[in-house]
Amino acid sequence: MEEKNVADIVRRNEQYYNSQPTKVSRYVSFSLKDTVDRIEAYLNSKHITGDTDSLGREKPFFNIVTGTRNIWYRATDIDRNNIRFVATKNSQSLQALLATIKLREWMRKENFGQFLNDWGLALATYGSAVVKFVKQGGRLIPSVVQWNSLIVDQVKFDNDVIIEKLYLTPSQLRSNPNYDKETVDSLLDNLVTRKNLDKNNKDTKSDFIEVYEVHGELSQAQYKKAKGEEVKDEDDDIFFQQMHVVCYMQKENGGGFDDFTLYVGREDNPYLITHLIEQPGRTLSIGSVENLFDAQWMVNHSQKLIKDQLDFASKIILQGADDQFVGRNAFKDIETGQFLLHQPNMPVTRMDNRADITPLQAFGQAWQVQSHDITSTTDALRGDTPPSGTAWHTVELITQQSQSLFELMTENKGLAIEQMMRQFVIPHLKTQLDTKEEIYAILDSESLTQIDAMYVPNQAIRMHNQSFFDTTMAGGIPSPYDKQGMEAQVRESLAPLGNQRFIKPTIMKDGQEVDITWKDFFKDFEWEVMVDVTGEDADLKTNMETLSTMFKTIAAMQGRPMTPEERFVFNKILDQTGVVSPLQLAQLPSPQPVQPTQGGGLPNNG
Numbered sequence: 001m002e003e004k005n006v007a008d009i010v011r012r013n014e015q016y017y018n019s020q021p022t023k024v025s026r027y028v029s030f031s032l033k034d035t036v037d038r039i040e041a042y043l044n045s046k047h048i049t050g051d052t053d054s055l056g057r058e059k060p061f062f063n064i065v066t067g068t069r070n071i072w073y074r075a076t077d078i079d080r081n082n083i084r085f086v087a088t089k090n091s092q093s094l095q096a097l098l099a100t101i102k103l104r105e106w107m108r109k110e111n112f113g114q115f116l117n118d119w120g121l122a123l124a125t126y127g128s129a130v131v132k133f134v135k136q137g138g139r140l141i142p143s144v145v146q147w148n149s150l151i152v153d154q155v156k157f158d159n160d161v162i163i164e165k166l167y168l169t170p171s172q173l174r175s176n177p178n179y180d181k182e183t184v185d186s187l188l189d190n191l192v193t194r195k196n197l198d199k200n201n202k203d204t205k206s207d208f209i210e211v212y213e214v215h216g217e218l219s220q221a222q223y224k225k226a227k228g229e230e231v232k233d234e235d236d237d238i239f240f241q242q243m244h245v246v247c248y249m250q251k252e253n254g255g256g257f258d259d260f261t262l263y264v265g266r267e268d269n270p271y272l273i274t275h276l277i278e279q280p281g282r283t284l285s286i287g288s289v290e291n292l293f294d295a296q297w298m299v300n301h302s303q304k305l306i307k308d309q310l311d312f313a314s315k316i317i318l319q320g321a322d323d324q325f326v327g328r329n330a331f332k333d334i335e336t337g338q339f340l341l342h343q344p345n346m347p348v349t350r351m352d353n354r355a356d357i358t359p360l361q362a363f364g365q366a367w368q369v370q371s372h373d374i375t376s377t378t379d380a381l382r383g384d385t386p387p388s389g390t391a392w393h394t395v396e397l398i399t400q401q402s403q404s405l406f407e408l409m410t411e412n413k414g415l416a417i418e419q420m421m422r423q424f425v426i427p428h429l430k431t432q433l434d435t436k437e438e439i440y441a442i443l444d445s446e447s448l449t450q451i452d453a454m455y456v457p458n459q460a461i462r463m464h465n466q467s468f469f470d471t472t473m474a475g476g477i478p479s480p481y482d483k484q485g486m487e488a489q490v491r492e493s494l495a496p497l498g499n500q501r502f503i504k505p506t507i508m509k510d511g512q513e514v515d516i517t518w519k520d521f522f523k524d525f526e527w528e529v530m531v532d533v534t535g536e537d538a539d540l541k542t543n544m545e546t547l548s549t550m551f552k553t554i555a556a557m558q559g560r561p562m563t564p565e566e567r568f569v570f571n572k573i574l575d576q577t578g579v580v581s582p583l584q585l586a587q588l589p590s591p592q593p594v595q596p597t598q599g600g601g602l603p604n605n606g
Contacts, residue, residue: 005225006244007259010163010212013151022154024281032154032284036147039126039289042296043069053304057311062303062364064371065289065296071377072124072288075406076276078413078533080104080113083421086530095525097450101441101503102429102518103421110141118144119274123413127287128275130157133424140428142420145271147284151212157273157283161216167208179245179262187247187260211262214244215271226264243267272423274416276409288375295371302364306357313355320347376405414533421531430527433519438504448499452491460486462513546573 004012021031041048045061052058085103087096107113115131122129122144130145151163170191173184191209221235223242245263250256279285371377443451464481471478505521506513553570562570 004222005259006214006218006222006261007246007248007257009161010151010214010246011248011257013160013163014165017151017154022282030154030282032147032152032282035284035290036126038293039287040148042289042292043125047300057308060300060303060307062299063296064299064368065292068292068371068375068377069124069288072276072375072406072409073121076124076409076413077120078116078410078417080107080116082533083107083417084532086532088529092525092529094450094454095522096529097447098503099429099522099525099527099529100447101439101443102433103425104441105439106140106425106429106432110139112142115142115144120413122147123274123276123287123409125287125289127277127279127285127290128273128283131272131274131420132270133272133420133428134270135428138432140424142424152283154283155281157271161214161218162271164213164215166211166213168211169207170209173209173211173262176262183260183262187262190249190258209247211245211247214246215267215269216241218242218244223264226261241267241269272416272420274413274419276412278412291375292371295367295374298367299364299371302360302367306360306364309355309357309360417533418531426527433522434517435519436505436515436517438502441501441503443499443501448501451501451503452494456487456490456494457483458513459490463489 018033021029021034024030038048042063042065045063045066047059047061050059081104083103084100085096087093119129119131126147130147130150132143132145134141134143145164149165151165153159170188173179173188174181187209217239219236220238220240221231223240224231224235226244243263243265244261247260247262248257251258273283275285276287277285441447460483461481464486468478505516505518507516507521
């Protein structure tokens, strides 16, 4: 039978996490907790050895990690508008567009843009970030989990159960409908009754209770034990994903623990770990701050030595042969109006305590240069002016080389977003399709053209049919269908909306528009689509030059179709630059033929 309950697992894992580093290789040890704590300290300009030295002098913190972290954050940024679905079949292009609109509606409702910002900041800081997708009340809520609240395996994230440590108030415990009410009351009563001999509360932080969320594949025996059900021998061999919420406190006599299970249930794993660049042998990758651990320490060290020398040089220290001045402060005596007594032939001179900080400044500067190199944050990325005489093409080449690392990181973020979409978001959207609700979207020019190409002709036909019916019922003679004129009226009615559209799922049935559910609309859509994530670090100048060259090339052809050789080379250029896809050009509507003027020539006004 399984001996350990979930609270035992929590205590064992927390003790190991807090005290035992892992051995990455012969010369490399890694402690996830110490690394996270040090990162937090450096970001907040705090020394890990205290704010004063052994003599009580304050130690300066010359922060070089925050600026570098911000550069990584900015250089790998992805906006929610850069995420879209791309069809893998020509017949699904419209559905992919509407699925993207449905996706962006979910992103807007769940504030996914803020999630991407929080996620990007965590990745830039730590190199890795843990995201969590929670289903609640028909919603899918994304969040970024703080590293200092996680207890996980230090070698591989999903090797063991994932424990999230929370600090909740009594009101938060009582208000959570998922927690067992009797267990919550028992836990809170236990907190209140823990008194010292003088009848005072034993806990100074009883307003915050440590609660542990435990997620992972555990045995059916542990599940039944938490549920209070009878456990059988075969239950130890059955495992499934489950979630436990537990709390424990040590007994007053120190002989064990009181365990409380607030919740237990089955679940889908809500966690996903993501990396900028994955580091083998350790759960946490190496982020911008950890890359600068040594550089930050050495810069602080050099600044401390400079400060000590300047402090010492700012003092006037006198020396003389008369021992009656030993231990006396001459300036203090002068400031209080006392006289300095001096015996004949006993000189008083000033000690030479001038500071020489030039070598220390060079030493600190060398480590700052090293910090730029190791994090690929050149002067140009930092916004610093290059040295006088530096050729511009040299600066541009260095910037491109340094940005190539961030392009790789951004690509890894795109792959992580695709995994989020397939593992969490798409399955959620599929469960939310049984509705006829109208959705609101702001479209780019390509999407707007595609939507209007479908809507305008159908709406023009509906308007003509209604006009035909009304005219016939009134006894008039209906006019024939004018396709161009009716479509022009529809486009004119859409003009005030700009690039906004309000879309409902409809089909034409027996000449009438019938509302259907999104589920019916996507019934032939298998969701086996590509998730396209584009970065924001594109070179605007290069893109504009490419677009300008394309425009001049097309204009110079004056309507002449391209030969197969010209089209092949033209499409190849577009593919390489990535500014415009050849498929986007192919989807553009053909120009309407110009109607010849009847009779020709100028009208006769005579």
